[in-house]
Amino acid sequence: MSGAEKIAVRVTEVAPLNELVTRFRFEPVSGGLLPTFSGGAHTVVEMRDGDITRLNPYSLMSDPFDRSAYTISVRRDDEGRGGSKFMHTNVSVGDEMVISNPVNLFSLDLRATKHLMIAGGIGITPFLAQIKQLDRAHGNWELHYACRSEALGSYVDYLTTTHPNDVNIYYDDQSQAIDLDTLLDGQPLGTHIYVCGPKGMIDWVRAKAAEIGWPREAVHYEEFLAPQPGKPFEVKLAVSNKVIQVGEQESLLEAIERAGVDAPYLCRGGACGQCETDVVQAEGEIIHRDHWLEDSEKAGDAKIMPCVSRFEGKVLVLDR
Amino acid sequence: MSKFEFPPSIKSRPVWGTLEPRAGKHHLMIADAAGAEAILGIATPELMAGTHIIYIPRGADHADALRAQNPAQFYEGPTYAASVSRIRRVLQDASMGLQVYLTGTEGLMGQAMHEAMQAGIPHTAIQTEHRGSVARRMQCVHCKGITEDVETDPFVCSHCGLNLFVRDHYSRRLAAYQGVCIDAEDPGNVPEPKGIYE
Numbered sequence A: 001m002s003g004a005e006k007i008a009v010r011v012t013e014v015a016p017l018n019e020l021v022t023r024f025r026f027e028p029v030s031g032g033l034l035p036t037f038s039g040g041a042h043t044v045v046e047m048r049d050g051d052i053t054r055l056n057p058y059s060l061m062s063d064p065f066d067r068s069a070y071t072i073s074v075r076r077d078d079e080g081r082g083g084s085k086f087m088h089t090n091v092s093v094g095d096e097m098v099i100s101n102p103v104n105l106f107s108l109d110l111r112a113t114k115h116l117m118i119a120g121g122i123g124i125t126p127f128l129a130q131i132k133q134l135d136r137a138h139g140n141w142e143l144h145y146a147c148r149s150e151a152l153g154s155y156v157d158y159l160t161t162t163h164p165n166d167v168n169i170y171y172d173d174q175s176q177a178i179d180l181d182t183l184l185d186g187q188p189l190g191t192h193i194y195v196c197g198p199k200g201m202i203d204w205v206r207a208k209a210a211e212i213g214w215p216r217e218a219v220h221y222e223e224f225l226a227p228q229p230g231k232p233f234e235v236k237l238a239v240s241n242k243v244i245q246v247g248e249q250e251s252l253l254e255a256i257e258r259a260g261v262d263a264p265y266l267c268r269g270g271a272c273g274q275c276e277t278d279v280v281q282a283e284g285e286i287i288h289r290d291h292w293l294e295d296s297e298k299a300g301d302a303k304i305m306p307c308v309s310r311f312e313g314k315v316l317v318l319d320r
Numbered sequence B: 001m002s003k004f005e006f007p008p009s010i011k012s013r014p015v016w017g018t019l020e021p022r023a024g025k026h027h028l029m030i031a032d033a034a035g036a037e038a039i040l041g042i043a044t045p046e047l048m049a050g051t052h053i054i055y056i057p058r059g060a061d062h063a064d065a066l067r068a069q070n071p072a073q074f075y076e077g078p079t080y081a082a083s084v085s086r087i088r089r090v091l092q093d094a095s096m097g098l099q100v101y102l103t104g105t106e107g108l109m110g111q112a113m114h115e116a117m118q119a120g121i122p123h124t125a126i127q128t129e130h131r132g133s134v135a136r137r138m139q140c141v142h143c144k145g146i147t148e149d150v151e152t153d154p155f156v157c158s159h160c161g162l163n164l165f166v167r168d169h170y171s172r173r174l175a176a177y178q179g180v181c182i183d184a185e186d187p188g189n190v191p192e193p194k195g196i197y198e
Ligand code: FES
Pocket: A264, A265, A266, A267, A268, A269, A270, A271, A272, A273, A274, A275, A276, A290, A292, A305, A306, A307, A308
């Protein structure tokens, strides 16, 4: 079976934080201890919704050294394919669920002399775990956190009371914005940037850092792409000799799994590279949505990331 | 001057690049001997306006040509050892966005790269270009002593006197290649020394 190892957990807390965000706490059904993780890791949560199984990644926000439970915060997305809505409406205390072992695609570079964190909205969650990790090691960090409004500022109170000197909050509705030019100018050598938030924010920070000469290796980012719905299409899986239909609301990876074909994955969000699959034949257009393939590879249409990317056209044959 | 093509080797052996001007407010260029030519190759008035050059001539006569480019700061050091405190000072005061360019001998580039890495610059973000002598900075794996500017293989350790075989095994931390005793089994049976790349 692909993906990280699975853990059976029980939901022990469902705590709505505000209109959009709810926190969930998972404890192992076995009663034992969970694996430790490092700040920035995520878990993939399995959601059984009738005969559909969704697997969505969520950043772990609890203390990485607390092995009694994991917590995640889920922002409801009414536009999406329903994973977050399922969590908000179908999950309650006492439910048993299956989650994956933690996987970290957004870890701290501990060689850094300073960690400069930039969060947008629900992108705050991995930083909550990273801050706990850094505090233990007396790490040098600073957080800049942009939220839509005070009412939607998840964990703002907690952060500003525990770390008044290291946390800076910006509210969009009060026209407060991160002054990136000033922030990036004059940071000591050895500073690393971590950014998690909407795509626009990630692109903005990466472009600015590159423009003023920050090494690529010192700029870390994480954006989980939720697979987008799209037109249904047909795919031939050459190795398993199957022809499958990808529905409007499911991803190519989900359709492959539904057909009983084991396909590799880790993040299911276009970031980790695990699901990379060779294209044997494509007559039509591959709609690349991942962050993994280089632009030249995307243009070449010889590879596809089935967790987020789709196809429109006549024939698609995959080496799977 | 044409550049020396190092033969392909094991993974441990550093691969040097070709300098190119990069975006950034501040630039630190460290060169010895013929490395000056690589700096002259990319120097423009705009680039030089933000550049601090640290140059160790080692007998070459490029200092005036470098000075004539009007770098923001120019320092000429008699040896690497005499320049290292200045290099550390510049790195200590620098901020993110500093671009580091190293050019000249492998010993110079390796040692300066170690300083830049210590200061927090990922080694993959440091530019290099080999120019001039292909002599190596060698560490004797037996006595740990460093012998600079080794041109032949085998060579005699300048500290313990063992006959050492020149390996491509490189230590980024020491900025040196490893030299291993060549006649341990059969003392005195030492092949005729020849140039490292002969
Ligand atoms: S599963 Fe990570 S990129 Fe597709």
